Amino acid sequence: MTATTSIFLQKSWFALLKEAGLPGGAAHHILDAAGLRMHLLRVPGGLESCSNFYSPDFGFEEGSQPTEISLRAFARQLRAEAPSRIMLRPMRRDTPVVALLSQALVAEDFRVDLLPVSKNWYLPCAGLSWSDYLAQRPSRLRNTLRRCQTKLRATPGFRIDIIRDAGRTLDAALAAYNRVYASSWKEAEPYPAFMPGLCHMAAAQGSLRLAVLYVRDEPAAAQVWFVKDQTASIYKLAYDARFSRLGVGTVLTAALFEHVMTVDQVSEIDFLTGDDSYKSEWMSHHRELVALLAFDQLSLSGKLRALRHFAPRWLKRKIGKTA
Structure with a gap:
């Protein structure tokens, strides 16, 4: 995979977001492992992406070189942080790093879900x-x-x-x-x-x-x-x-x-986040933006959080089968 490149993933972007785009007291945390840097926020019981409504994209800091091996090492470092829940968003579902990071987290005994959060309209030109x-x-x-x-x-x-x-x-x-x-x-x-x-x-x-x-x-x-x-x-x-x-x-x-x-x-024009109807008049393609959710299956709090998250979906399927 090529190195991460985006104005919204630059070190200077995260520095500005921390300084002028987050509430005071936000617990900014940089996780650096195997040549990958990710800007996170410590929240009660877990970790979340250093992102908010100003962030049309999230991932590893620019210059990171994600590979299957480095992502496994990064997931192990995430495990060492002992979060019962991890939330990373928004991420482009069609990028290889999303699938490989999900697999790496599953290998570290996290239960992973990808939730659609928005669409990204764009034009290859x-x-x-x-x-x-x-x-x-x-x-x-x-x-x-x-x-x-x-x-x-x-x-x-x-x-x-x-x-x-x-x-x-x-x-x-x-x-x-x-x-x-x-x-x-x-x-x-x-x-x-x-x-x-x-x-x-x-x-x-x-x-x-x-x-x-x-x-x-x-x-x-x-x-x-x-x-x-x-x-x-x-x-x-x-x-x-x-x-x-x-x-x-x-x-x-x-x-x-x-x-x-x-x-x-x-070579590309990107309308970033939002599935507003007018964007389809200007653009030709769209892709899904997701939130990557991971629950620690080795901790009680992680299991309980996973149960609360997945139970409604399980019940809906169960009711559907018996209807």
């Missing part, structure tokens, strides 16, 4: 031109986009800025993003320092694509994307409700699709 991509989209999306683009181009003070670098321009774009976010349908950020910190981190690495659409020189829509290792990740979307009839969100999404295809020449 290596060598695909913007015009060819657009031609493949549903006619409803193409017609909406064309109509909204025409309307916006005729509106005074319309422009789209795409910010990649740190500095005063980024600070101004972040202020515009915050203004849009506050005027959107989104709930207020529970950790206000996290998004600015993440954008500055990504800008320093050359991964940031922070786009702001202006109407009459007012910020009307904003999106935060990241580009790393030929993958463009769509992280945050928001638009000011006052401008919704102009389709500002649709137009800005299209502008960023075109940018990452033609300028960055990415």
Whole structure:
């Protein structure tokens, strides 16, 4: 297997999450074994992934080299931590590491379950031109986009800025993003320092694509994307409700699709978490995101937790057979 690579699995990502995206007192714990590093949280009776609503992906820290042998060693180290329950999420079910880590935990007397938690829509686009991509989209999306683009181009003070670098321009774009976010349908950020910190981190690495659409020189829509290792990740979307009839969100999404295809020449565009219906209009594929649950079968508390978890499913099957 190749080394883990994702902006959401970098050491700097976990450092930022710990500093600005977790409640005070969260017990951060790094498990390092056999060349694999995983960022975890100690919780009563067990271990959980160092992840939350900011985390579209979870796994080993970037640079780890998971193999069947190293995963067995890692599972043994997890066993030594004596957790009665382990919860890791979200993880992509189709990756080999999920199956191999599950097998390694079973070999260490854990009972494992994979629970679906969300879907991940994505678009393989290596060598695909913007015009060819657009031609493949549903006619409803193409017609909406064309109509909204025409309307916006005729509106005074319309422009789209795409910010990649740190500095005063980024600070101004972040202020515009915050203004849009506050005027959107989104709930207020529970950790206000996290998004600015993440954008500055990504800008320093050359991964940031922070786009702001202006109407009459007012910020009307904003999106935060990241580009790393030929993958463009769509992280945050928001638009000011006052401008919704102009389709500002649709137009800005299209502008960023075109940018990452033609300028960055990415091979995949990733909509990260969420099975929202509109994503299927932009994307062509989806995969399942799961939570990996493991219960220690050598401890009473682990057995009891497993019983509580699996019993409803067992009873449902039992009732179904006798019905």
